[in-house]
Amino acid sequence: MTALFSIRDLGMRFGGLLALDRFAMDVAPGSIHALIGPNGAGKSTVFNCVSRFCTPFAGDIVFDGRSLLAEPPHRIVRLGIARTFQNVELLDRMTVLENVLVGLTSHVPRYIDFLPGARRIAAERHAVRQAEETLDALGLLDWRHATAGTLDFGRQKVLDLARALASRPRLLLLDEPAAGLRNREIHQLDRLLVDLARQRGITIILVEHVMQLVMSVADRVTVLNFGHRITEGPPEAVRGHPAVVEAYLGRDAHA
Amino acid sequence: MLLSPLLAWVVPEYLLYIGNVLMMDAMLALGLDVLLGWSGQFAFAHIAFFGIGIYGTALLDMRAGVPFLLGMPLSALLAAAIGFVIALAAIRLRDVYLALATFAFALSMQWLIRTWDSLTGGPDGLRIAAPALFGIVVGTDRRAFVPMAMLLASMLAAMLHLTRSVLGRSLAAIRDSEHAAAASGIDVRRSKIAAFTISAFCAGVAGGSYTLFGSFIHPDDLGIWQLVQVLTMIVVGGSGSIGGVLLGVGLIGVLPELLRLAPAQWLVWQELAYGLILMLTVMFLPLGLRSVLRRNLRTTVPPRTRRGTPTMEHTAP
Ligand SMILES: Nc1ncnc2c1ncn2[C@@H]1O[C@H](COP(=O)(O)OP(=O)(O)OP(=O)(O)O)[C@@H](O)[C@H]1O
Numbered sequence: 260m261t262a263l264f265s266i267r268d269l270g271m272r273f274g275g276l277l278a279l280d281r282f283a284m285d286v287a288p289g290s291i292h293a294l295i296g297p298n299g300a301g302k303s304t305v306f307n308c309v310s311r312f313c314t315p316f317a318g319d320i321v322f323d324g325r326s327l328l329a330e331p332p333h334r335i336v337r338l339g340i341a342r343t344f345q346n347v348e349l350l351d352r353m354t355v356l357e358n359v360l361v362g363l364t365s366h367v368p369r370y371i372d373f374l375p376g377a378r379r380i381a382a383e384r385h386a387v388r389q390a391e392e393t394l395d396a397l398g399l400l401d402w403r404h405a406t407a408g409t410l411d412f413g414r415q416k417v418l419d420l421a422r423a424l425a426s427r428p429r430l431l432l433l434d435e436p437a438a439g440l441r442n443r444e445i446h447q448l449d450r451l452l453v454d455l456a457r458q459r460g461i462t463i464i465l466v467e468h469v470m471q472l473v474m475s476v477a478d479r480v481t482v483l484n485f486g487h488r489i490t491e492g493p494p495e496a497v498r499g500h501p502a503v504v505e506a507y508l509g510r511d512a513h514a
Numbered sequence: 515m516l517l518s519p520l521l522a523w524v525v526p527e528y529l530l531y532i533g534n535v536l537m538m539d540a541m542l543a544l545g546l547d548v549l550l551g552w553s554g555q556f557a558f559a560h561i562a563f564f565g566i567g568i569y570g571t572a573l574l575d576m577r578a579g580v581p582f583l584l585g586m587p588l589s590a591l592l593a594a595a596i597g598f599v600i601a602l603a604a605i606r607l608r609d610v611y612l613a614l615a616t617f618a619f620a621l622s623m624q625w626l627i628r629t630w631d632s633l634t635g636g637p638d639g640l641r642i643a644a645p646a647l648f649g650i651v652v653g654t655d656r657r658a659f660v661p662m663a664m665l666l667a668s669m670l671a672a673m674l675h676l677t678r679s680v681l682g683r684s685l686a687a688i689r690d691s692e693h694a695a696a697a698s699g700i701d702v703r704r705s706k707i708a709a710f711t712i713s714a715f716c717a718g719v720a721g722g723s724y725t726l727f728g729s730f731i732h733p734d735d736l737g738i739w740q741l742v743q744v745l746t747m748i749v750v751g752g753s754g755s756i757g758g759v760l761l762g763v764g765l766i767g768v769l770p771e772l773l774r775l776a777p778a779q780w781l782v783w784q785e786l787a788y789g790l791i792l793m794l795t796v797m798f799l800p801l802g803l804r805s806v807l808r809r810n811l812r813t814t815v816p817p818r819t820r821r822g823t824p825t826m827e828h829t830a831p
């Protein structure tokens with residue numbers, strides 16, 4: 260089994276803070292790979308390095324045999340990597356449909372604004388149809404003309420996911436998708452993630468504090484603390500690992 | 515549309531003057547809103563590009579004999595070119611730094627116009643010779659009205675196209691979240707540069723249009739006071755929407771004319787009035803009057819069930 264995505268000895272500093280310290284992780288194609296760790300461990304920083312919002316001082320990030328560090332942020336999705344955000348980065352003044360259309364950007368040719376009217380309109384129609392399919396699959400179609408900022412929190416998170424999925428990624432990075440969701444919504448998310456991985460073959464890296472979800476969907480779990488990987492393995496093995504219990508002591512120690 | 519030449523003939527000259535000023539303001543404000551309302555870039559070099567449009571068109575005509583129909587687009591292109599160069603530096607800045615740097619540029623352009631008096635007339639101002647369109651001398655409010663309407667109509671058409679284009683959508687996405695935009699494949703730097711350039715071009719056109727009916731320009735007309743006026747129009751009407759900007763231009767643009775009816779000693783309060791209007795709108799109605807109107811018109815949005823309270827631990831995504 261060769262990795263679709265690997266992070267090699269990544270080092271990232273914010274001023275004096277060493278946020279990632281020789282962090283490494285290999286993700287198998289089609290798997291759901293959870294990345295867990297206490298608050299401030301550096302999980303979101305890993306994602307921000309992949310998105311190229313942060314530039315690590317050491318190490319490499321390789322997707323499909325290609326280093327991402329040479330790419331600018333907007334190229335990442337074109338390579339097949341989409342993400343959601345921990346603090347829901349919604350396009351809140353735009354409509355739900357427009358949010359998903361933005362997610363389709365990587366499939367729309369850059370010169371489209373210069374095409375003659377009829378071809379532009381046809382391309383736009385096609386994009387709208389695709390966006391509506393995505394919204395329908397996630398149960399948001401009825402809200403397509405609503406302003407995104409007016410949705411309730413649960414739906415905002417689903418919309419963030421819809422925007423990411425619209426790009427038809429091969430690798431999906433989810434930053435705490437279950438945070439703030441109610442139990443019923445977490446169950447739906449559980450089924451959705453499994454469906455995305457098993458039916459559509461999307462590889463998923465899941466950053467999540469809700470252990471019940473991690474234990475239920477993850478094929479493999481990497482545990483991060485203070486920017487360093489403390490262990491990695493199948494969920495059952497990681498759960499009882501002494502270092503993990505210690506890292507989580509004081510919060511979620513029972514998870 | 516057919517009526518407008520007729521109207522231009524019958525309506526009193528004074529009303530036509532107000533109409534021309536409003537149309538020029540509309541072009542100026544629509545251009546600034548490409549940055550403010552569409553891309554969320556608080557850049558204030560706009561008034562300088564407006565000045566380049568006025569002085570460029572007037573001087574090309576008077577000093578080099580370049581006719582309006584060529585000189586105005588050339589001046590707008592010059593404004594766009596300078597806007598492009600400014601953008602290369604401006605995309606590294608944000609928020610208050612961007613506002614300060616671009617405003618400083620506007621002030622230095624004003625200084626340049628005031629100082630380079632051999633070309634611009636400097637602090638004496640510049641008397642603008644009436645330009646000719648197709649051999650017909652314009653220069654009066656009556657004759658300028660129809661060409662102004664045509665210019666504004668073309669700009670409105672271009673703006674409508676922009677709002678429906680992929681670039682327009684990308685700019686709106688950048689305004690709402692640069693991170694989500696970039697992660698979705700939008701080239702943030704490139705889009706911002708495009709917005710700066712388009713915005714400067716519009717300001718250049720607005721400036722050029724002034725030479726159609728204005729007979730005099732002074733460097734003092736290109737300062738913070740004019741900037742505040744345009745900002746007030748955009749903010750009061752509603753930034754990020756063509757209708758909102760036009761509404762604001764209409765409301766705020768007629769204000770000085772209404773104030774004319776007030777006793778002369780009140781006029782000194784005029785600038786204070788704009789400042790207050792701007793401040794109060796920003797505080798209590800950040801999306802402008804349009805948002806109030808829209809709220810009452812909106813019907814299709816499903817009711818919000820529960821207000822989300824996302825935890826904002828830090829601002830990085
Ligand atoms: N842009 C930034 N500038 C400065 N410090 C940062 C920045 N982003 C993250 N950090 C710091 O880096 C460390 C790791 O943060 P990160 O957001 O990656 O943690 P996390 O594992 O995602 O935590 P949480 O579970 O709370 O989301 C923290 O100490 C954080 O304060």
Ligand SMILES: [Mg+2]
Binds near residue numbers: 302303304345434
């Ligand atoms: Mg995080």
